[in-house]
Amino acid sequence: MMMEVVVLVAAIVAALLVLRSILKNVNWWLYESKLGVKQYSLPPGDMGWPFIGNMWSFLRAFKSKDPDSFISSFLTRYGRTGIYKALMFGNPSVIVTTPETCKRVLTDDEKFKPGWPRSTIELIGKKSFIQMPFEEHKRLRRLTSSSINGMEALSLYLTYIEDCVKTSLEKWATMGQIEFLTQIRKLTFRIIMHIFLSSESDPVMEALEREYTALNHGVRAMQINIPGFAYHKAFKARKNLVAIFQSIVDERRKIRKGYLPGKARDMMDALIDVKDDDGKKLSDEDIIDIMLMYLNAGHESSGHITMWATYFLQKHPEYLQKAKAEQEEIVRKRPPTQNGLILKDIREMDFLYKVIDETMRVITFSLVVFREAKADVTINGYFIPKGWKALVWFRSVHLDPEIYPNPKEFNPYRWNKEHKAGEFLPFGGGSRLCPGNDLAKMEIAVFLHHFLLNYRFEQLNPKCPVRYLPHTRPMDNCLGRVMKCSSTST
Numbered sequence: 109m110m111m112e113v114v115v116l117v118a119a120i121v122a123a124l125l126v127l128r129s130i131l132k133n134v135n136w137w138l139y140e141s142k143l144g145v146k147q148y149s150l151p152p153g154d155m156g157w158p159f160i161g162n163m164w165s166f167l168r169a170f171k172s173k174d175p176d177s178f179i180s181s182f183l184t185r186y187g188r189t190g191i192y193k194a195l196m197f198g199n200p201s202v203i204v205t206t207p208e209t210c211k212r213v214l215t216d217d218e219k220f221k222p223g224w225p226r227s228t229i230e231l232i233g234k235k236s237f238i239q240m241p242f243e244e245h246k247r248l249r250r251l252t253s254s255s256i257n258g259m260e261a262l263s264l265y266l267t268y269i270e271d272c273v274k275t276s277l278e279k280w281a282t283m284g285q286i287e288f289l290t291q292i293r294k295l296t297f298r299i300i301m302h303i304f305l306s307s308e309s310d311p312v313m314e315a316l317e318r319e320y321t322a323l324n325h326g327v328r329a330m331q332i333n334i335p336g337f338a339y340h341k342a343f344k345a346r347k348n349l350v351a352i353f354q355s356i357v358d359e360r361r362k363i364r365k366g367y368l369p370g371k372a373r374d375m376m377d378a379l380i381d382v383k384d385d386d387g388k389k390l391s392d393e394d395i396i397d398i399m400l401m402y403l404n405a406g407h408e409s410s411g412h413i414t415m416w417a418t419y420f421l422q423k424h425p426e427y428l429q430k431a432k433a434e435q436e437e438i439v440r441k442r443p444p445t446q447n448g449l450i451l452k453d454i455r456e457m458d459f460l461y462k463v464i465d466e467t468m469r470v471i472t473f474s475l476v477v478f479r480e481a482k483a484d485v486t487i488n489g490y491f492i493p494k495g496w497k498a499l500v501w502f503r504s505v506h507l508d509p510e511i512y513p514n515p516k517e518f519n520p521y522r523w524n525k526e527h528k529a530g531e532f533l534p535f536g537g538g539s540r541l542c543p544g545n546d547l548a549k550m551e552i553a554v555f556l557h558h559f560l561l562n563y564r565f566e567q568l569n570p571k572c573p574v575r576y577l578p579h580t581r582p583m584d585n586c587l588g589r590v591m592k593c594s595s596t597s598t
């Protein structure tokens with residue numbers, strides 16, 4: 109009887125494998141017959157199951173201890189072609205994985221446009237930069253990035269950032285056990301709120317930060333709008349965020365129309381005042397989507413990278429000592445009349461910035477960005493049809509052993525040499541390069557400056573498992589204690 113059961117189970121498994129193979133072939137045929145192109149002209153790859161495509165294998169890999177097994181399976185089967193076909197997020201796609209292919213897709217605005225999944229657009233906003241046409245994006249980017257692009261502009265916020273960092277570290281040192289990542293995210297959110305909205309009450313700030321946490325958990329989730337799923341929670345969070353921002357916009361319009369006309373004091377005012385060539389102003393929906401996007405991007409990446417940079421320095425005492433010595437030397441050379449950091453000090457943090465770059469490489473906060481072919485295009489001899497998505501897989505570039513030997517090893521000395529264009533893409537590239545890159549790195553540097561001089565962190569669960577979606581982080585949000593050193597500097 110047992111033998112019969114085993115034979116039956118084996119027969120069922122074999123039948124399912126055959127069915128899967130047939131369905132995959134049907135899936136390939138459906139897409140390739142529509143195109144009217146020969147199979148060999150498309151990139152090599154695997155379109156996966158019909159409708160589901162490669163999403164199960166993607167999610168399975170990123171919920172395991174080896175997220176890179178997803179891309180390595182393509183490399184193992186098809187070789188290092190730099191481009192592979194797949195069915196991702198409901199769309200026929202190509203995944204680009206080498207510096208050359210990534211650079212081409214990111215910089216060729218004539219052939220590629222933003223191609224984010226519908227689920228992401230629904231959450232971040234149809235009027236945000238991720239969906240905006242090229243000319244409109246160029247105009248509004250020029251307006252909005254002036255506050256956060258370039259070290260000279262950011263020097264205006266340096267004192268505020270430093271005060272926030274010092275106050276937060278002092279507070280955390282008295283709190284006992286904390287979720288280090290959660291507290292850093294609150295800190296970076298307060299900073300970005302000041303830059304973009306001048307100031308808001310603590311209850312408003314806490315409400316916004318709470319909703320952003322829920323929103324981010326759904327950005328890369330499957331679009332299943334059913335209670336209990338991450339996307340459903342994220343969609344509710346977006347509605348709450350829109351309501352909060354609408355109240356802020358209404359109040360600002362009232363103020364600017366009444367007794368406080370004149371120069372814009374922050375990003376919200378600038379967006380309310382801006383006009384196009386025909387004198388038309390932005391709608392409330394435009395303003396809310398742009399602000400929602402900026403505030404999200406402006407605190408998530410810097411918060412996570414700050415936590416990981418601190419973590420890596422604690423794990424590597426030799427790098428910690430070198431970074432600390434550099435900061436001590438900066439303080440030692442400071443004239444007696446100088447209180448706190450100035451822009452000159454930031455520019456002298458050579459090794460610390462290598463630590464930051466190495467952290468961004470190892471962690472790769474944004475593992476992929478999405479583009480869409482505006483027309484038929486050929487890359488590396490392979491045909492990409494109009495309308496197909498192009499997934500620029502940053503993680504595969506940053507962890508490529510041919511570019512970075514022992515890629516998962518944290519080693520700031522890698523940055524003693526220059527890297528070619530396309531080999532380091534923590535903020536994307538091309539015309540859509542993240543405008544907040546200087547702000548993020550300066551925030552991290554200011555935090556590490558004061559942490560290295562005056563504090564240490566004791567992680568409660570050093571072997572805590574890591575979660576890779578939506579962003580790489582310890583599952584306990586880096587639970588531990590911040591402690592003040594006995595000998596401190598200012």
